[in-house]
Amino acid sequence: MVFGEFREILFFREVKEMIEFETELRARLKPDEAEKAWAETFEYIKEKIPDREAFLKHLEDYAQNGKPVWYAGRNPCCDDLSDRQLVKAYANLFRGIEREKMLTNASWATHINYYAEKVLECGKMTLEMTVGAGLGTAAVASKMSDSDFLTCVDIDFKCAKNADGILSHFGKRGVGIATSLWNLPFDDETFSTVCSHFGIDECREIDTVLSETVRVLKPGGRIVFASNESGYRRTKHYFDMYGIDRTEAQNLLKQVRHYADKQQIDDIMSKHGLTEIDYKSFGERYVAVYKKTHK
């Protein structure tokens, strides 16, 4: 099962219990009563982690002992797919039209055309990390030329199948692969571009994700990220529960190797010898492009 990366950080030692809780919750309340499901999730967290001291201890434990492995049990072989998930994955193959509508109606997504243009500027072999609902995939696929090939990965099999559906809807070449970003199943220097649309914001173990990204990128290739300026935006409700403010939260996010802000990405990129060649702000969001000049 795939659940939120921050909950996986907090409960990496109690993941089986968390899965049982979420499975029951999803069956009972989702998709119709999503708000109630969130309220019950936060009650559960507060019951297990009652105060600020316990919360900080959980984070410190993860910072020291957490690893880039899928604690929730998913692995690249997709061996935990239920029949229901397979049915959903098959249905995703036909949802390209919905993604096209989402793009057309996405007035909030002012960055999306810019992102797709930057992704396609630099070459024919592109890797997209984290398909998710497929908004980024659809933006790129809709603008691809016939000689482009888009490889799309996500740890969630259903999301990987979203990519297949979107690509076939737009009549473009590519493939969706269910795998983890921590151990990409590709040779070194395979891709001319690696991109992610709000993916690095939601993945644990940012350092490992970025070193894999750089490994599979060809010299001269580019990395294009659309991200939130701050990782606090998505995780605020957890920190609020324990009276932790934004500055402290951002430091804690960095300590547990979760996406915190752009500066953190810049620092890791420059450690790998990559330079930023383009940056455009879209309010709370941005699109940034990095270039790999070395072998």
Ligand SMILES: C[S@@+](CC[C@H](N)C(=O)[O-])C[C@H]1O[C@@H](n2cnc3c(N)ncnc32)[C@H](O)[C@@H]1O
């Ligand atoms: C917010 S979604 C990405 C949004 C999507 N790109 C879009 O534009 O609609 C985040 C996705 O990251 C995936 N994910 C999280 N951690 C991952 C990992 N370590 N490896 C691969 N995929 C991961 C999740 O399964 C989820 O589908």
